[in-house]
Amino acid sequence: MTAASHEVSEHHDEHESTGVENRKLAMWAFLSSEFLFFGALITNYLLYSSRTFEQGPTPAEIYDIPFTSVSSFVLLMSSLTMVLAHNALSRGDQGATRTWLLATAMLGSVFLAGQVFEFTEFITVQGMTMQTNPAASAFFVLTGFHGTHVAIGVIMLLSLFGLSKRMGGLTDKRFLNLELVGLYWHFVDIIWIVIFTVVYLLTAVPGAGG
Amino acid sequence: MTTTTARTTTIFRRPRSETGFWSWITTVDHKKIGIMYGYTAFIFFVIGGVEALLLRIHLASAESTFLTAADYNGLFTTHAVTMIFLVVMPMSAAFMNYLLPLMIGARDVAFPRLNALSYWVFLFGGIFLYSGLIFSSVVPPLGVTPGVTGNLDPSDARSFFGLPDGGWFMYQPNAGPAFSPGRALDFAVLGLQILGIASLLSSVNFIVTFFNLRAKGMRLLRVPVFIWMTLVVAFLLLFSLPIIAIALFMVIFDRQFGTLFFDATAGGDPILWQHLFWLFGHPEVYILILPAMGIVSEIIPVFSRKPLFGYAAVVFAGAGIAFLGFGVWAHHMFASGISTVAQVGFGLTTVAIAIPTGVKIFNWMATLWLGRIRLATPMLFALGFLTMFTIGGLSGVTHAVVPSDWQQHDTYYIVAHFHYVLFGGSILGIFGGLYYWFPKFSGRMLDERLGKIHFWLWMLGFNMTFAPMHWLGLQGMIRRTWRYDPSLEFWNRIVSVGAFIIALGLLVFMWNFYRSKRRGPLAGMDPWDARTLEWSIPNPTPVFNFAEVPVVHGLDEFWHQKYGEDKDGRPVRKDDADSTLTRLQEIGTNPPNPVHLPSPSYFPILMAAGLPLIAYGIIFHLSLFGKALIVVGALLSLAALIGWGSEPLEEAHMEPAHA
Amino acid sequence: MTDEHHLSHPSPAQYVKIAVGLAVLTAIEVALFYINNALGLGWINTAALLTLAFFKFFVVVGWYMHIRYEKAAVSRFFIFGFVLAFSLYGVVLIGLGVLAATR
Amino acid sequence: MAQNRLRRLFLLATLALVVAGCSVIGIPDSPLNSLDPQGPFSRRIDALFWPVFWVATAIFVLVEGAVVIAAIVFRDRPGRPEPRQIHGNNKLEILWTVIPALILASVAVPTVRGVIELTSCGVDAYPVEIIGHQWWFEYRYPEEGIDTATVLVIPAGREVCATMTSEDVLHNYWIPQLNGKRYLVPGQETLLRLQADEPGEYRGQCAEFCGLSHSLMRAEVRAVTEEEFTAWIAAQKEPAAEPAAGTPEAAGRDVFLNRCTQCHTIDPVNVVVEEAFNGPNLTHFMDRGWIAGGYLPYSRENLARWLSNPPDTKPGSYMPDLALTQVEIDALTAYLETLR
Ligand code: HEA
Ligand code: HEA
Ligand code: CUA
Ligand SMILES: [Cu+2]
Secondary structure: OOHHHHHHHHOHHHEEOOOOOHHHHHHHHHHHHHHHHHHHHHHHHHHHHOOOOOOOOOHHHHOOHHHHHHHHHHHHHHHHHHHHHHHHHHOOOHHHHHHHHHHHHHHHHHHHHHHHHHHHHHHHHOOOOOOOOHHHHHHHHHHHHHHHHHHHHHHHHHHHHHHHOOOOOOOOOHHHHHHHHHHHHHHHHHHHHHHHHHHHHOOOOOOOOO | OOOOHHHOOOOOOOOOOOOOHHHHHHOOOHHHHHHHHHHHHHHHHHHHHHHHHHHHHHHOOOOOOOOOHHHHHHHHHHHHHHHHHHHHHHHHHHHHHHHHHHHHOOOOOOOHHHHHHHHHHHHHHHHHHHHHHHHOOEOOOOOOOOOOOOOOOOOOOOOOOOOOOOOOOOOOOOOOOOOOOEOHHHHHHHHHHHHHHHHHHHHHHHHHHHHHOEEOOOOHHHOOHHHHHHHHHHHHHHHHHHHHHHHHHHHHHHHHHOOOOOOHHHOOOHHHHHHHHHHHHHHHHHHHHHHHHHHHHHHHHHHHOOOOOOHHHHHHHHHHHHHHHOOOHHHHOOOOOOOHHHHHHHHHHHHHOHHHHHHHHHHHHHHHOOOOEOOOHHHHHHHHHHHHHHHHHHHHHHHHOHHHHHHHOOEHHHHHHHHHHHHHHHHHHHHHHHHHHHHHHHOEOOOHHHHHHHHHHHHHHHHHHHHHHHHHHHOOOEOOOOOOOHHHHHHHHHHHHHHHHHHHHHHHHHHHHHHHHHHOOEOOOOOOOOOOHHHHOOOOOOOOOOOOOOOOOOOOHHHHHHEEEOOOOOEEEOOOHHHHHHHHHHHHHOOOOOOOOOOOOOHHHHHHHHHHHHHHHHHOOOOHHHHHHHHHHHHHHHHHHHHHHHOOOOOOOOOOOOO | OOOOOOOOOOOHHHHHHHHHHHHHHHHHHHHHHHHHHHHOOOHHHHHHHHHHHHHHHHHHHHHHOOHHHOOHHHHHHHHHHHHHHHHHHHHHHHHOOOOOOOO | OHHHHHHHHHHHHHHHHHHHHHHHHOOOOOOOOOOOOOOHHHHHHHHHHHHHHHHHHHHHHHHHHHHHHHHHHOEOOOOOOOOOOOOOOHHHHHHHHHHHHHHHHHHHHHHHHHHHHHOOOOOOOEEEEEEEEOOEEEEEEOOOOEEEEOEEEEEOOOOEEEEEEEOOOOEEEEOOOOOOOEEEOEOOOEEEEEOOOOOEEEEEEEOOOOOOOHHHOEEEEEEEOHHHHHHHHHHHHOOOOOOOOOOHHHHHHHHHHHHOOOOOOEOOOEOOOOOOOOOOOOOOHHHOOEEOOOOEEOOHHHHHHHHHOHHHHOOOOOOOOOOOOHHHHHHHHHHHOOOO
């Protein structure tokens, strides 16, 4: 621990505090605002998926439900590996922490690869681009933003993994780093839970993904 | 305690200077950041004000040709965007930054470097927005097939500068790619996006600061009202900015990447934009007023020598306004054809907001009542706020009567409403705060006589400017109009004269500020006989704020250090009050123990600098140059982030394990 | 470990069990989708899918994000954000005629 | 002390001046005066506005008065004792929460009723369609197949139900003396009820910002008697008169055929099929009395001004400068004047 942070921490008992670390509180606050962020995107999609357009196809007509189910499963399981990493670190098991971190990053990358595949499929095979109709625009922007979040998460996981080999591992105050990345990661996962159900399963027209 | 700083790798040597140019660039001190916010916002106030003056010169006659239609449209857009996002919000942020730690007895905010980042992002966002004047062009929408000459270059259709001309709420599809080609609006949209990032960062920072850094004993109901309002505003920002972020993303995607969100010909829905914009926009207006209400809640008790009447009610009313404020957005859309149920529902929620607002107004009045009122300049502004804001609020209620709004909507009656709340409310409140806390950051007093001249010039000019607008609006003068009916000329002239009286008042203020900052009388420690903690330390505030972090025993802690009460409940100055002050002054100037402060850093400004580069890149993304800009900007921010991460985390208030 | 615990965190084995549960729920969701395609369950399908999604959401937030073990301050934030987003956008969707027939 | 008097004076004086001043100084009302209802719907709104306005005024006087009195009576003077430190009073606070709530509730009731009454058309209202264009209003009479612009002719004393939409951006149709305003939304339909008590001309204006010439996008409703209305319909259905060969009118017609048919319809000379650059239907141009979306009253000079360079009159106008010669303009004027 550095001199400065130690110094500041001495003042701690002079504060009325929630007892939640600053950075963690900040992360929770930020995540709660992300609901509004993704909410707007989902709203936007739901609006346009309820309309009809001259230009087709719409996403709902061309979903590949089996494929998306698998990638949703992958993302869901990455939450498990993430929480196992967190658990391993709390037990002080550096090796296991690293393994689970890497596993999480891998699962995240698989999910992203799936999304890249899905996009390419939609664009080249099905002929649906962002410019096709508003529903398609909404679909790409929504899942694109989610994908960006996943990608940022993967980068953070990999940086944690990198850090874990340096400077005495992830222990001590770096524990908080892992916890924060974990919170973010799970959040991205729960958003996908909503997207998978509301955006894919509920709007897909019968026959899609047949 | 060991010194291990040297062990950590950093890219740069840590900046060390405490004064001079670099100390401002690298500062993480909330006070310096607050002051920078203040000056920047003030410069923008003059810019936004001059834009308003140009509008008013044009509107002084009905068939004026002072401005072209395009310039007129551009100027009212930049005027509003400037005043709202580059004046009132950052001015409020200036007070929050400066005062939040001081009023809760803390050394700094929770994340000082993040705080610096907010400021730089704001500054670069503002500069980016205005750089559109140079880098963009407004072309009139193409109305002719090639070969038919004529309207590509009509004298009135082209703006001299590249001013964005969609109005501050940029209704779609008019502000979309088809009807507002050219780059001007992209600058506005991306500029707002950047400004939003700045505010979001500060809001998280302030929330954490509020919850975790209050001095020992400062329980929730001992927190000064201004700080409460800071928290409420932070929450409003936290929950409303993501909405506008998405809405702006959609517009920029429409404009740059060919999506069809608001393209009605392809099935896009223009009403969606209105919902998203006002879902943000209405909370935004409370973001603009609540800090001013907080300021007034600090000033009135001090100058009435009475505690704030119904403190808890005032706090809860503030929170209530904010909460209700999320449920009224469609009152801006009463005329846009929303369903009957929606009109009724939103009409009802809108009138409901008058109730908590009324609670605040009446509690302020009750604080005045039976007080011992000193009409010093800050108090004059606070009373100005109280009376002028009420006018604006009441006209707001007349809009909430839905059918009336169908007549009033989009007329100067609305323009009158929102200037009464924005100028008569936010701006008067903010200037009250400037007069009140000027000694705090400068150590000197502003001149009272000039202050009073300023105040009365503004009361005269302000009412001359905005009161006739009610009448003009009811007479059918629509807003955003470049021409109007000659029968309305008389009152428009009065309005225009009023605007110049406001400008004159501001010049008086500027002179007062300039002179007093150098030669004003020294303020001493507690010039107003105030009640809150920030006055328990010397003026100007020492870098470390509190030499000894205070312990709080009640609301108005500082007052109770000076005053007891007799059996009637009247304040009696304690015998040791003077010696308490002397002691506070003494330790404040010569701290008994060494104080460690977060060190300055280069990384916030570097990281912020990446954002406008990315934004330029998006605007010019079709060219190689643009793509390169995106990459360079992203790399710059990323590199700064890595540097940031590898710098020691002085600002993290790590809790010890036994917390 | 710095956060205070009212309850002790689950063990790895419990985490795995939870994950299995989540996987099963997802499988049920997908199955429901196909059943609905075949039979046309109407609002029952919608309600069931939403309930399942909400349940999964709740489990991840509660156990994996440890909100059950957090201070009330934290969970209030989070729930407030969620509820706010849900209600505001719900009203917008109704207003735009998506969730109801009338406009 | 003196300052307080001064302040009160400012406030009351400016307000009183503004509201009452116009009549005193003898400034005529604007043609868009929203305080001069001439039909049942606008009267309904008017009847809602004034009570609320007076309630607001009363509250204003109370608040303002109390602040001024406090500032005078409780002003710090030498010898004034320290005030008692009153922290609050629950009863009072409840009182000033409940009373405004009651006032607002009583305002809310008529508001709700007003909204419900005014948002849907009567069953036997006369239907018209209004279509917004940058920067003029197009009117269609679906029952008659009539297509005209700028001046909406309606029968006085009968309700007209306008179904509105827009070709391009948002516009906002507002005839203050007949009703409040309503947006015209591209891709969607909105409703507006209009009714005038008496025959007359009621000016209107596009109120939503819609681009460069928003402020010049004007409108008019001309209410006529039932007989006049029937006659008007019949006249509108007539095709335009054919000018005799060799007259200046015929020359104008030829210019029209050469230069204007991309955008304008003059039945039977030309019917614009492709709506890409649709301009106002000119078949009965002279019936309107206005040029350029109601901005200029009809006169030969104004028409010449318009034809010689439309975007100079109306910034950004989609009717381009066609570089017409004076001869062509004269011929066109002669021809257009026959289009009654
Ligand atoms: C600081 C900013 C601010 C504030 C505080 C408010 C406050 C209010 N506003 Fe305003 N408003 C704006 C800024 C603000 N507004 C802006 C910028 C616009 C235009 C945007 C644009 O189109 O560009 C706008 C537009 C606007 C509209 C849309 C008009 C239209 O475009 O057609 C409406 C409609 O209902 C409205 C209503 C209200 C109401 C009811 C309040 C209430 O909160 C007011 C409450 C206060 C009081 C009522 C006074 C004090 C109370 C008492 C003394 C108690 C007793 C009172 C009663 C019993 C009535 N506002
Ligand atoms: C906080 C917000 C705020 C503030 C403070 C103001 C301040 C002023 N506003 Fe603004 N205004 C808005 C927010 C604000 N406005 C908004 C949101 C809109 C809606 C825009 C839209 O429709 O999109 C608007 C629209 C608006 C219009 C309507 C335009 C239209 O619809 O066509 C007008 C017209 O008169 C106007 C006028 C003024 C004036 C005269 C001032 C005065 O108070 C300004 C005072 C002047 C100064 C402060 C200048 C001081 C200058 C000096 C001291 C330098 C002196 C130098 C020289 C004289 C060269 N404003
Ligand atoms: Cu059409 Cu303004
Ligand atoms: Cu509002």
